[in-house]
Amino acid sequence: MSESKKITVATTWLDGCSGCHMSLLDIDERLIELAQQVDIVYSPLVDGKHLPETVDVGIIEGSVSNEEDLAKAREFRRHCKYLISLGDCAVTGNVPAMRNLFPLDSVYDRAYQENVQHNPLRPNDGVPALLDVVKPVHAVVPVDLHVPGCPPSADTIWFVLSQLLEGRVPNPNEVTRFGA
């Protein structure tokens, strides 16, 4: 198969633990099968530094918690024809969203002052500002497919990707759930 016929895939992680990406790597030898059909053009797992103008499938892990997450989610939506929310953080907000129960000020204080012995100071440069409320990806851009799980198992990810490669719309609820 020539390179140009391959389906292009981009992935990114927002506010998450990167476990969903680890789960993707956990599909083991099926990665070879995947590599024959798809080209991962942009991802924390590969070298490509720029998101191409058009990508067939975008996969987002993690919730939208700061300004950089928001910009990345919007960028992915602009460039990806089909956008997948992978894992509970992307789908529900999950653990990162637990800070929503506290005012943003006390979240900053906790992280940068209360527990810091040396020179406690809130960052005002070089670190993206936190958003008031942590949100799931679909709360900021339209998402085409939601894959719950913390993380979704390797088999779940393989099920979703192989169904898509066969031209079908997978129903992830057949194989996964919140918290799985």
Added chain:
Amino acid sequence: MIQTPTPNVRVVTFKIDDRDFSAREDETIIQVAWENGIRVPSLCYLEGLSVWGACRLCVVEIVGSPRLVSSCSTRVAEGMEIRTDSERLQAYRRMILELLFSERNHVCSVCVSNGHCELQNLAQQCGMDHVRVPYRNKVYQVDSSHDLFRVDHNRCVLCSRCIRVCDEIEGAHTWDSKGRGIDTQVITDLNRPWGESDSCTGCGKCVQVCPTGALVQQGTSVGEMHKDRKFLPYLSRMRDAQ
């Protein structure tokens, strides 16, 4: 639910999802459905407790009627044609589940009931894979004052099973509710900490019937809370027989 035989109860014939059934006319739609393997979803209905009809997940269509009825509180009748799984019903059930998830704080991945939760299972079963409405992110308390049990209001769906089992089976009526509408909350005694309750016998029935991770045993960590409600049909039969 086990009922003491009443004389002169008629048997009626009706259809559920195009299948023919006959049952006693004092049986409810959900009883007949569940006895025959038709999985109408529900959160508040529990065999052995009184019927509540609050969660609305068990709504079904009756052919010829524009109104949806809750199958836990509607009896079968002669000639009835019942539909349990139309697209309209699926859409309503998904919406109810989304509202439940958005109302309080459910974080399944770190919940003691992860993997053994009726709400979580219903979401999967009913095709609810994300919540379209904004989360409320409202602060709810956890009361760990009881020696044996804990109540995490973040996970409560107000099904009232705890209230009913405590009142109807244990006879203690420790549980009740306060507030109205979205501000309703379950309480112990007159809204005192559970550990200070004079009426709680420590039997744990409420914990076992609670469908979610709201009522749990102390000392349980993520995914460790399994519920066992085998006692319920037995105890309710014994009470009925008295």
